[in-house]
Amino acid sequence: YLNIALGDARDQSVEDNSVDLIVSSSPYMTSYEYADLHQLSTIWLDFTEDLKQYRTRFIGSSSRPENRHVLRSEFANNIVLEMKDKNKKLSQEIGSFFLDMEQVFDESYRILKSGGRCCFVIGNTSLKGVDILNAQIFAESIQHSGFTLDRIIKREIPSKILPQTRDKKTGRFTSSSEATSIAYPVEYIVIGKM
Structure with missing residues (x-):
C-alpha cells in the first residue's frame, strides 16, 4: 500500500528502515527565496502569522543567522569558497543550502529499508559566474550519508512551463532577449541505494 506523509525532509516523523523508495525534486540553489x-499563498491560507520566522524553516534560507559551514562534499566546499570571493552573502546561502541537503540525505538514509533507493532530481546552475554543480555535490553527499551511488541519469528537458532563460550574473529568470543562458536545459537524477 501507499502512505504519503507531509513533513520537513530534514526531520521526518517516519520510523527507521520503513521506506522502500524516495523520489524528490529538491529545491534549487537559486537567487530566489x-x-x-x-x-x-502562505498568508492567504493562514499558515503563519510570523513570516520572518516562517522563512527560516525553508531549505537554504538566507534568513537564518550566519554560521560557518563545514560541508562533507569537497565540491560544495570549493564552490562556497569560490563564491565567497565574489559575494559573501551568496556564499553563506549556498553553504546553508548544501548543509540542509546533507541533513535531507542523512534522514533519507535513516528511513530507507535495506535494498531501498533514493532518487533526487536536480539541475546544475550558475550564480555570479560560479558554476553550482548540484548533481555532482548530491552524488558525493549521498555517499557521505552512507548510500552507494547507483547511477546518475542525465536527461534533457524537452519543454518547460516555467521561464527557460536566465541571467548568468544574477541567476534570476529573465526575458529571452536579455538571457545569457538557458535555465536548466538538462536535469540529473542522482540515485543512491542502501
Missing part, C-alpha cells in the same frame, strides 16, 4: 515565492 522559496519563502518569497510562496508568501502570498
